[in-house]
C-alpha cells in the first residue's frame with residue numbers, strides 16, 4: 132500500500148468524519164456551481180483566463196523583468212530566489228536587518244512550500260499566521276489540509292478544545308461566534324506587536340509592478356498597515372500582464388473557491404508607505420523545470436482556488452493530509468511528482484480520472500489528463516509497486532488476447548458465484564475492503580450480444596422501421 136493509501140485508510144476509519152468532510156466540501160462545490168451559473172459569460176471568462184496564462188507562460192521572462200523594473204521604479208526592493216532555501220535566507224536577511232523578533236503572516240502556500248515558519252522559528256523569530264484557519268492549524272502544529280480552507284478537516288468541537296487549551300476559552304465551548312471572537316482578541320495583540328508582515332501574492336501585475344492579495348478576513352491589510360516592514364512572497368507564475376486582466380481572474384477566483392462573487396478584500400500593494408520598506412521575493416523552486424515539461428506546463432496556470440479539491444471524490448473522502456504534500460488534491464498530484472517522482476509516485480493514482488477537476492478548473496487546466504500522463508511516466512520509470520506492476524503486466528497480456536480474456540471472464544464469473552467469501556475478500560483484494568463486488572452476470576456481454584443473433588461488433592443491429600400511423 133502506498134503512503135497516500137495508508138494515510139487515507141487512517142482518515143476513513145472515522146466514518147462520520149469522512150461523511151462530514153465529503154458533505155462539507157460538496158456544499159462548497161454546489162455554491163461554486165450556483166455562482167458560476169449566475170454569470171452567462173462564465174465559459175468565455177475561463178477561456179480568456181486560460182489564454183492570458185498561455186501568453187504569460189510563453190513570455191514569462193519578459194513579464195518578470197517588466198514587473199521587476201516597474202516595482203523598482205515604485206521604490207520596492209525585489210529579490211530573486213532559485214529555491215526554498217534561498218527564499219528563506221532572503222526573508223530572514225530582511226528581518227535580521229530590521230531586528231525583527233515578531234511578525235505576522237497572512238496565508239501563503241508558497242511560504243508553506245518553503246517551510247518558512249520552521250526556518251524563522253528556529254532562528255528565534257515569533258511567526259504568527261493570522262488567517263483564522265491557518266492560526267488553528269499552526270496551534271495544532273500541523274500543515275493545511277486544503278489550500279483555501281486550511282482547517283476544513285476539523286470540527287468545531289476540536290477547535291473549541293484547542294482554544295480552551297491555548298487561549299483559555301470556556302471548556303466545552305463550541306459556538307463559532309464565541310470562538311472567533313476569542314481568536315480575534317488573541318490576534319489583535321499579535322498584530323499590534325508585529326514588527327514585520329509577510330503575505331503571499333495572488334496576482335503580480337507586470338504593467339504596474341504591484342501585487343494583489345485576496346483575503347476574506349482582511350488580515351493581510353491589517354498586518355501590512357501596522358508593521359513598518361512588508362514582505363510579499365510570490366512564485367514566478369503569479370504574473371499577469373496588465374491591470375485590465377485582473378478582473379478576469381478575480382471574478383473566477385472567488386466564485387471557484389467559495390462560491391462568493393468576490394473575495395471580501397482584494398488589496399493592491401504598489402509602493403512602500405512613507406516610513407516603511409516593501410520587499411517582493413520572486414521564487415522559482417522547481418517552477419522553471421515544470422515549465423520545461425511540455426505535458427505539464429499548463430499546471431502553472433493554477434490560481435489556487437481549490438475548486439478541484441472540492442469536487443474530487445478521492446480528496447473529499449481521504450482528506451488533505453493523506454497526500455503528504457503542500458498542495459494536496461488533484462493539482463498537487465500533478466505538481467508534486469515534478470519535485471520528487473519517487474516519493475510522490477502514488478499521488479497520480481489517487482484519482483478516479485473522472486475529469487470533474489478539469490471541468491471546474493477556472494483556468495481550464497487538463498488536470499485528469501496530466502494525472503494520466505504522470506501514471507505512464509511513473510510506470511515507465513519503474514516506480515510502480517511490484518505487485519501493481521505484475522498485475523498490470525498480466526492484465527495487459529490478457530486484454531491483448533481475446534481467447535484468454537474469454538477464459539478469464541468465465542473463471543471470474545464462476546469464482547464470484549461459487550468461491551467462499553474469504554477467498555474473495557482478503558487482504559489481496561484492496562477493492563473489497565470498502566466495497567462489495569457486483570453480482571456476477573450469467574454470461575459475458577459478448578455471449579449476450581451473440582445470443583441476440585449478432586455475430587460482429589462492427590455490424591449494427593438490424594433496425595425495424597416503425598411507420599408513422
Ligand code: SF4
Nearest residue numbers: 433434436437439492
Ligand atoms: S488546478 Fe484549477 S481548480 Fe485546481 S486549484 Fe488550480 S485553478 Fe483551482
